[in-house]
Amino acid sequence: MQNENRVIRRKQLLEMIGVSSVTQWRMEKAGLFPARRRLGKASVGWILAEVEEWIKSRERI
Secondary structure (H helix, E strand, C coil): CHHHHCEECHHHHHHHHCCCHHHHHHHHHCCCCCCCEECCCCCEEEEHHHHHHHHHHHHHC
């Protein structure tokens, strides 16, 4: 279950979800996308399992 805690960065995130960074940011701020996690002073990432679950939920729509 190592994949559950794997963190991805913005470039990989955007490749997976197929939207622009601005669209992703707006969805996140509206609570429609998984929240970013602070990795350091100037870096953030997203939990891969949460992003994959979001993608699955979008496929059902």
